[in-house]
Amino acid sequence: MRRNRIIGVLLACVVIACSGALLAAKGVREELTGQSTIEQVLQRGVLRVGMSTFVPWAMNDKQGNLVGFEIDVARRLAQDMGVKVEFVPTKWSGILPALLTGKFDIIIGGMGITPERNLKVNFSMPYDYTGMSMVASTKLARGYKSLADFNRPNVTIAARIGTTAAASAKKYCPRAKLRLFDDESQAVQELLNGRVHALIASAPLPAFQALEYPDRLFLPFKESFTREPIGFAVVKGDVDTLNFLNNWITVVGAEGWLKERKTYWFETKQWKNLIE
Amino acid sequence: MVILGVLTAVAFWIAHRVRVDLRYNWDWEVIPQYLFRFDQDRGAWVPNLLAQGFLTTLRLSLWATLLATLMGTVMALFRISRSLFRRMVGRTYVELIRNMPPLVLVFIVYYFISDQFLRAVGIEGLLRSLGPGAREFLAHCCAPVPKLPVFAAAVVMLALYEGAYITEIVRAGIQSIEKGQWEASSAIGLTRWQQMRLVIFPQATARILPPLAGQVISTIKDSAIVSVISIQELTFQGLEIMSSTYRTFEIWITITAMYFMLTFACSLAVRRLEIAMQRR
Numbered sequence: 130m131r132r133n134r135i136i137g138v139l140l141a142c143v144v145i146a147c148s149g150a151l152l153a154a155k156g157v158r159e160e161l162t163g164q165s166t167i168e169q170v171l172q173r174g175v176l177r178v179g180m181s182t183f184v185p186w187a188m189n190d191k192q193g194n195l196v197g198f199e200i201d202v203a204r205r206l207a208q209d210m211g212v213k214v215e216f217v218p219t220k221w222s223g224i225l226p227a228l229l230t231g232k233f234d235i236i237i238g239g240m241g242i243t244p245e246r247n248l249k250v251n252f253s254m255p256y257d258y259t260g261m262s263m264v265a266s267t268k269l270a271r272g273y274k275s276l277a278d279f280n281r282p283n284v285t286i287a288a289r290i291g292t293t294a295a296a297s298a299k300k301y302c303p304r305a306k307l308r309l310f311d312d313e314s315q316a317v318q319e320l321l322n323g324r325v326h327a328l329i330a331s332a333p334l335p336a337f338q339a340l341e342y343p344d345r346l347f348l349p350f351k352e353s354f355t356r357e358p359i360g361f362a363v364v365k366g367d368v369d370t371l372n373f374l375n376n377w378i379t380v381v382g383a384e385g386w387l388k389e390r391k392t393y394w395f396e397t398k399q400w401k402n403l404i405e
Numbered sequence: 406m407v408i409l410g411v412l413t414a415v416a417f418w419i420a421h422r423v424r425v426d427l428r429y430n431w432d433w434e435v436i437p438q439y440l441f442r443f444d445q446d447r448g449a450w451v452p453n454l455l456a457q458g459f460l461t462t463l464r465l466s467l468w469a470t471l472l473a474t475l476m477g478t479v480m481a482l483f484r485i486s487r488s489l490f491r492r493m494v495g496r497t498y499v500e501l502i503r504n505m506p507p508l509v510l511v512f513i514v515y516y517f518i519s520d521q522f523l524r525a526v527g528i529e530g531l532l533r534s535l536g537p538g539a540r541e542f543l544a545h546c547c548a549p550v551p552k553l554p555v556f557a558a559a560v561v562m563l564a565l566y567e568g569a570y571i572t573e574i575v576r577a578g579i580q581s582i583e584k585g586q587w588e589a590s591s592a593i594g595l596t597r598w599q600q601m602r603l604v605i606f607p608q609a610t611a612r613i614l615p616p617l618a619g620q621v622i623s624t625i626k627d628s629a630i631v632s633v634i635s636i637q638e639l640t641f642q643g644l645e646i647m648s649s650t651y652r653t654f655e656i657w658i659t660i661t662a663m664y665f666m667l668t669f670a671c672s673l674a675v676r677r678l679e680i681a682m683q684r685r
């Protein structure tokens with residue numbers, strides 16, 4: 130009898146302890162869910178998107194509105210979440226610290242997934258791929274045909290600071306001098322002025338520039354020389370948000386919507402009259 | 406007249422060299438639409454990006470100047486105070502700010518101070534719960550509600566920076582008043598506060614005004630620096646449009662002209678004020 134009672138008491142203790150642990154675990158999980166970016170966005174009713182101007186990913190049209198591939202993606206994402214979208218134009222060089230200090234919820238700005246960046250932020254699965262390509266000055270680089278031609282000490286290459294273009298310039302043309310600019314427009318101007326031999330940037334920008342100034346610029350080679358996955362960047366330690374984003378990408382990818390938008394912005398020039 | 410003529414000739418010559426040497430195709434047609442655009446829905450002309458940026462610069466400079474003048478005056482009084490503690494506070498402030506590059510200050514205020522401070526106050530939730538009337542009011546005189554925290558950080562940073570210089574301007578103005586004025590006003594039985602308010606400060610104001618005007622103009626120009634924390638003022642908007650249109654020279658020239666309009670108007674206003682004060 131007595132032993133039974135002792136066992137009963139012990140059992141009761143175990144049950145209480147277990148349920149306590151369970152309750153605590155539930156509390157932690159609820160807290161995590163409540164603190165996730167996705168939950169806060171839903172509560173606020175506004176998705177704050179960090180981005181930077183990159184033609185044709187994101188740019189200002191004549192009406193002063195933002196347009197572009199990334200803008201379409203962000204608008205659709207917000208629409209599917211049932212919230213409003215708010216764009217926070219940010220300098221590319223400071224976009225990661227701005228995300229980490231909570232100036233916006235997510236970066237939707239054609240950000241290439243790199244191990245180095247991934248140590249600081251979490252990336253969704255890729256929703257787009259881009260590649261680096263090169264446009265060169267006819268005056269300085271006439272007859273150059275491959276990356277090896279540009280990998281010389283007397284060659285200067287321009288790129289935008291903090292981009293994967295700058296990283297790939299260092300990687301593929303380590304011997305060339307590198308000049309970094311805050312914006313692509315400054316880099317293009319430098320190239321047009323004939324002070325740098327070539328500009329490395331995400332396709333299709335080099336091709337567009339070569340089309341626009343056929344007498345001064347040319348494409349040393351047609352195809353892009355890297356292939357980079359593009360993902361959404363969010364702060365670390367937030368599984369719910371990543372799960373939502375990944376599945377959203379799967380869904381709109383399966384619809385063919387991503388591909389259709391990509392074709393519109395990258396392979397046609399129908400949007401050109403929005404800008405000029 | 407001669408000077409104007411020479412300036413115009415130089416400008417034309419540079420424009421010509423740019424076109425010939427750099428083979429730059431000038432295209433001014435894209436600029437006006439970024440200043441003002443015709444809104445089909447409302448049937449009226451509304452400011453577009455550049456004009457919006459201009460207004461933001463104006464608001465930014467206005468609030469920063471007001472705050473900086475306030476801070477500068479208080480700190481100047483601290484610096485000439487009889488209390489050692491206040492003198493030390495004033496001195497520390499001036500030396501700390503004046504010996505720091507403004508760009509570094511921008512980043513410190515933006516990433517560390519404003520973020521920690523605003524989160525502690527819980528300002529964002531408060532702002533989002535505001536009624537439409539208050540929102541409209543804030544949008545007109547400061548910045549649209551979602552951008553207000555960043556705007557506030559920029560104003561505080563500019564005010565901190567310019568305040569240090571204004572402190573020295575005000576201090577120099579007060580200390581330049583002859584010692585006899587202090588002694589005379591003390592002899593007729595005024596307290597130190599009354600001496601300052603009734604005798605010293607009115608005389609000092611006339612001496613403070615010209616350098617203060619220079620500092621106000623400086624504030625307007627320095628406000629361009631907050632474009633690095635993505636305040637959508639004139640320089641930032643210009644850079645954004647450059648990224649979209651690649652019309653580098655035209656946009657820089659337009660922006661320069663817009664800053665000049667603002668600062669030159671300030672210069673003229675101060676000149677008027679000085680003349681008015683001398684007459685009195």
